[in-house]
Structures are given as C-alpha cells and as structure tokens.
Amino acid sequence: MRRLSAVIGIVPTLFALAACVEADVEDGETDSFGDGKADGGMAEGSPEALGVLALVNDAGSTAGALKSGAHVTSRVATGIVKHRDGADGLAGTADDDRFDSLAELDAIPFVGPATLAALLDHARDRGLVQTGAKIEVIFSPQPAAQSHNARIAKLVHDAQQSVDIAMYSYSDAGIAAALADATARGVKVRFLFETAGEDKSLTDPAARAASRSGKLEAVGVDVRYVNKILHHKFAIIDGPRDEVARASSARIVMGSANWSNTGATVFDENTMFIENSAELGAAYQQEFDALWRGSRDFTGPAPSQGQSSLAITPAQVADEAGLSVLFTRDNFVASGTDGATWRVDPAKLRVSDELVAAIGRAKTSIHIGSAHIRLRPVAEALIARKQADPALDIRVHLDQQEWISASGDAKQRAEVADCVARATTSVAEAKCRLNDFLFSKALVDAGIEVRFKSYAYRWDASYALQMHSKYLIIDGQELFSGSYNLSMNSEQGTFENALHLSGPQFAPLIGQFEQNFVSMWELGRAEGLLAKLDAQVSNDPQIPLLFPSMALTWSELDALRILIRQNCTAADSPDFRSNPAAHKVCTR
Numbered sequence: 055m056r057r058l059s060a061v062i063g064i065v066p067t068l069f070a071l072a073a074c075v076e077a078d079v080e081d082g083e084t085d086s087f088g089d090g091k092a093d094g095g096m097a098e099g100s101p102e103a104l105g106v107l108a109l110v111n112d113a114g115s116t117a118g119a120l121k122s123g124a125h126v127t128s129r130v131a132t133g134i135v136k137h138r139d140g141a142d143g144l145a146g147t148a149d150d151d152r153f154d155s156l157a158e159l160d161a162i163p164f165v166g167p168a169t170l171a172a173l174l175d176h177a178r179d180r181g182l183v184q185t186g187a188k189i190e191v192i193f194s195p196q197p198a199a200q201s202h203n204a205r206i207a208k209l210v211h212d213a214q215q216s217v218d219i220a221m222y223s224y225s226d227a228g229i230a231a232a233l234a235d236a237t238a239r240g241v242k243v244r245f246l247f248e249t250a251g252e253d254k255s256l257t258d259p260a261a262r263a264a265s266r267s268g269k270l271e272a273v274g275v276d277v278r279y280v281n282k283i284l285h286h287k288f289a290i291i292d293g294p295r296d297e298v299a300r301a302s303s304a305r306i307v308m309g310s311a312n313w314s315n316t317g318a319t320v321f322d323e324n325t326m327f328i329e330n331s332a333e334l335g336a337a338y339q340q341e342f343d344a345l346w347r348g349s350r351d352f353t354g355p356a357p358s359q360g361q362s363s364l365a366i367t368p369a370q371v372a373d374e375a376g377l378s379v380l381f382t383r384d385n386f387v388a389s390g391t392d393g394a395t396w397r398v399d400p401a402k403l404r405v406s407d408e409l410v411a412a413i414g415r416a417k418t419s420i421h422i423g424s425a426h427i428r429l430r431p432v433a434e435a436l437i438a439r440k441q442a443d444p445a446l447d448i449r450v451h452l453d454q455q456e457w458i459s460a461s462g463d464a465k466q467r468a469e470v471a472d473c474v475a476r477a478t479t480s481v482a483e484a485k486c487r488l489n490d491f492l493f494s495k496a497l498v499d500a501g502i503e504v505r506f507k508s509y510a511y512r513w514d515a516s517y518a519l520q521m522h523s524k525y526l527i528i529d530g531q532e533l534f535s536g537s538y539n540l541s542m543n544s545e546q547g548t549f550e551n552a553l554h555l556s557g558p559q560f561a562p563l564i565g566q567f568e569q570n571f572v573s574m575w576e577l578g579r580a581e582g583l584l585a586k587l588d589a590q591v592s593n594d595p596q597i598p599l600l601f602p603s604m605a606l607t608w609s610e611l612d613a614l615r616i617l618i619r620q621n622c623t624a625a626d627s628p629d630f631r632s633n634p635a636a637h638k639v640c641t642r
Contacts (some may be wrong), residue, residue, distance in 0.1 A: 113145035124176035187331035194323035201318035202325035203284025220286035223312035237274035250279035271354025278349035301335035351518030376557030379635035428541040433493035578604030
C-alpha cells in the first residue's frame with residue numbers, strides 16, 4: 055500500500071475540480087492523492103476524509119450507486135466495492151475489508167485527486183461530511199454494555215498514538231483491560247489520577263502494587279497526581295501532544311460521571327463524546343499538559359513519559375462558534391521550586407462568573423440539574439432573577455443530600471451572620487459568605503421551584519442513588535455541563551471543567567439535556583410513588599427507610615420525614631444516626 059503524508063495535497067484545487075466534475079471520472083492507474091498534482095491539504099481524520107470513508111464503506115454504495123452518484127468510472131467504482139466487500143463480493147461478511155484511511159483508498163487503481171474530488175462531492179450531497187464539532191451524550195444510568203464505560207473502553211482500544219486521562223475516580227474493569235491493551239500495542243498512556251495521591255502513601259510494597267495506581271503502572275501507564283483535588287473526568291484519545299493537526303482528529307470524553315459501576319448503572323450522570331473539534335482538542339490538551347507539568351510522580355515501574363513535545367493552545371486552531379470550555383485551573387497558580395504546588399487566587403471565580411452572567415441573560419427559562427447548590431454567587435443570581443421576573447421559569451433539581459430542614463437553614467444563616475460580625479477585614483467577611491452553605495431552602499423561600507431526587511430517610515454515601523449530573527440550561531438554547539459542581543469547593547478547591555455550548559448546531563444535543571431534565575423532574579410522580587410510600591409508612595409493620603427514587607419538593611420531603619419519625623421512634627436515635635447503612639428498615 056502506498057504511504058500518504060499526514061496532509062494530502064488536494065484542497066482547495068480539489069474543491070474546484072469537484073465543481074466541474076463530469077461523468078466517468080478517473081485518474082491514472084498509479085496516481086496518488088499526495089503526488090503533488092493538487093495544492094492545499096486534507097488531513098487524515100478531517101471531516102472531509104471521514105465523510106469520504108463513510109461513503110465508500112457504506113454497504114449501500116454499490117458500484118452502480120458510486121458510478122451514478124459520484125460520476126466515477128465503472129472500474130473505479132468496482133475496484134472500491136471489490137476491496138470493501140472482499141473475495142466473496144458480499145457486504146457484511148467475515149472477509150470484508152473496510153477502508154480505514156484515505157491512504158488505503160488511494161491504493162485502489164485509478165483512484166487519485168480527481169476521483170477523490172468526485173467522491174467528496176457525493177459525500178457532501180449525502181450529508182456525510184460533518185461540519186464542526188460532533189458531540190454525543192450518554193445519560194446514566196444505563197445497562198453496563200450501553201454505558202459510558204463501555205464506549206470509553208472501545209475508544210481506548212481504538213487509540214493509535216496516545217491516551218491522556220485526568221480522572222477523579224476509576225474502577226471499571228473493561229477500561230482497565232483496554233488500557234493494558236493500549237500500552238501493549240505501544241500507545242502512550244498518561245494518567246492524572248486523584249486516587250494516586252492516597253496510593254503513593256502506602257508503605258507496604260505489596261499493597262502499593264495492588265493499589266489502582268500500582269496496577270496501572272504495572273501495565274505501562276504513567277501515573278501522576280496533583281496537590282489539589284483533581285475532580286476532572288476527561289480523556290483525550292490521539293490528541294495533539296506532538297502535532298497541531300491532531301487537535302481536529304482527537305476524540306474527547308468529558309462529563310459528570312466517574313468511570314465506575316455506580317457512575318454507569320446507578321447514578322444520574324451525563325458523559326459527552328466529542329469529535330471534529332480542533333478548538334476543544336487543543337483546549338483539553340492544554341489543560342492536561344498544564345496539570346501534568348504541575349504534577350507529582352506516583353513512582354512505579356512504568357516508564358516516565360515526560361511532557362508533550364508541543365505546547366498547544368486554542369489560539370493555534372480556528373475558533374469555532376458556539377463552543378468553549380471553562381477550567382477552574384484559571385483560579386490557581388503553580389508555584390514551588392518544582393512547579394508542582396498549586397495555590398488558589400481567592401479573587402478569581404472563573405466558572406462562577408460565567409454562570410452568573412448566563413443567568414443574567416436568561417429570557418424564558420433556567421433549568422439546573424446538579425448534585426449540589428452551595429455556590430453563593432449562583433444562588434443569589436437565581437434569587438435576584440426570580441425577584442426581578444417572577445414569570446421566569448426557574449427549576450432546580452438536586453440530589454437529596456442538598457435538602458436542609460427549616461431549623462438547619464436557620465442555624466446556618468445564624469452561623470454566617472456571626473462569622474460576618476466577627477470578621478475584621480473585607481477578605482475575612484467574604485470568606486464567611488463563601489463558606490459551604492446549602493442554598494436549597496433559600497431558593498424555595500424565594501419562590502423558585504426545587505425538587506430533590508429522594509430515596510432515603512437519611513442520606514448516606516453507602517446506599518445513595520445519587521443525582522450526580524451537573525448542568526445548567528438557559529432558554530433551552532445554551533448549555534453548561536461538566537465535572538463542575540455548584541459549590542465554592544469546586545470553584546477554588548478542585549480542578550474542574552465545564553463545557554459551554556450554544557447555537558443552532560447544538561440545539562439537538564441541548565434538547566436531549568432538556569428531555570433528561572424533565573425525566574428527572576417528574577421521576578415517580580405520575581406513578582404516585584409518594585402516596586404509595588406514605589401508605590406503607592403509615593400501615594406496614596416494616597417501615598422502609600430506603601425507598602424507590604422519586605422527585606419531591608422541599609415540603610413533600612419534609613412531610614415524608616415527619617411521617618417516618620411519627621411511625622419509627624428510633625429513626626433519630628444515636629444508633630440509627632451513626633450507622634444508617636445498618637438500619638434500612640424500622641420495625642414499628
């Protein structure tokens with residue numbers, strides 16, 4: 055097979071050729087896309103290249119269809135189909151040899167610049183050439199085989215050059231196998247891993263080797279960690295470590311979900327899969343590289359991979375309308391002699407400021423699905439908008455752990471007031487206001503609709519069926535989503551990211567998030583789950599302290615908790631409080 059350079063010289067002259075293509079186009083028997091017959095370039099993995107490959111790999115692209123649709127000669131069309139369908143001449147059988155690259159297509163006799171122009175023109179007519187970023191979402195929970203974990207494992211299995219991962223929590227066996235396979239094939243894998251900060255403290259060699267970080271190092275994955283909490287959940291497959299061109303062909307995974315069984319099959323999550331975006335490819339690579347430079351080595355048997363040879367920035371690629379990504383790293387400065395000590399600039403609120411601005415420009419609706427609502431600037435912006443425009447549709451769906459009783463809310467308000475009264479500087483006063491604070495009751499009191507994913511009398515991490523997504527939708531047309539929780543800890547205590555999308559090209563995707571929001575907002579309500587649970591609590595000998603998930607208002611959850619206490623006098627006993635996992639039911 056003839057080798058092609060990474061950029062094949064065919065465009066823009068190729069586009070001019072496509073405009074005047076006539077019937078029966080073919081090239082010389084050994085003409086090559088890269089033999090200098092045309093100017094410009096088309097990168098392997100570019101939207102144009104992927105569109106042409108989608109065309110020739112489509113079983114519906116018979117020789118006759120290619121001849122009539124792309125206006126190539128019979129022998130070009132026949133040669134393409136013969137290669138694709140294999141010796142038996144049948145599509146979809148074991149001997150098929152689909153085209154994996156333009157180079158492979160170039161090896162077909164009489165295929166060259168003119169035929170590629172014709173094929174590209176036909177691919178465009180059929181809508182096979184993706185323009186701009188392609189972003190898909192998987193919402194959890196899903197069956198394991200259809201989950202984000204399964205798709206991530208496939209992406210890692212398909213990696214050719216590199217895999218860069220920044221991950222808070224990871225335990226999926228399928229991804230572990232894919233990583234081992236990747237390193238065995240020579241793919242370079244770097245892993246920024248929050249857990250490595252704990253694993254490195256293990257002094258027993260056997261325990262250290264058996265840790266998750268140790269197992270990754272054992273298969274050749276270079277593992278490092280940072281001195282702040284790394285809450286990212288993203289991966290870059292074949293990204294622009296070393297070549298700018300790979301920014302557009304990189305595949306990116308990001309979202310709210312950890313790579314765990316609960317993240318895939320139990321919790322409410324979202325994970326997005328991104329292709330064809332040079333801007334996001336460059337942005338995520340830049341984020342990873344900055345953290346990698348400011349990281350510390352887990353120290354294991356895997357060879358050190360060092361830094362990327364290319365210090366890429368989004369400025370090196372074309373700006374793409376309607377998308378950007380926000381990083382809390384902008385709030386931090388790397389310091390220390392080794393550059394691996396991160397400290398926060400308390401004056402910076404990179405993501406919070408963007409969210410407040412978005413809330414301010416909302417015209418019809420603000421829908422939030424978030425594990426937490428503990429970020430004062432965002433909570434106060436929501437309250438201000440509701441007071442200014444009572445008709446504005448503001449709805450906030452939270453995990454149950456964000457519920458706070460009226461007395462608990464009064465107590466935390468008093469604590470803030472006392473802190474402010476004792477503060478002697480404006481900085482100290484600001485810190486009082488930005489400390490962890492549950493804002494759900496304040497939102498309710500302001501007339502904002504709030505519902506909680508409710509599943510237990512008392513929240514406990516051991517059994518919580520968490521609403522763990524983190525997204526904000528403005529007017530059904532603008533989306534923020536990523537690892538970022540609505541909390542000050544996320545803003546100034548952890549490394550996070552939030553993708554920002556808007557514009558008609560992302561309307562279908564944002565519509566999927568709206569549908570997901572509605573499904574969570576209405577969870578269990580049409581089925582009358584609350585009424586059934588009330589009857590069970592009031593009448594059954596065994597009172598459930600864990601129950602099917604349902605979306606409840608603040609008042610509904612408050613009334614349910616009162617009912618449970620009335621029928622289970624032990625519910626608030628020291629034993630039940632200190633060990634909720636052992637008390638999932640209560641005997642009347």
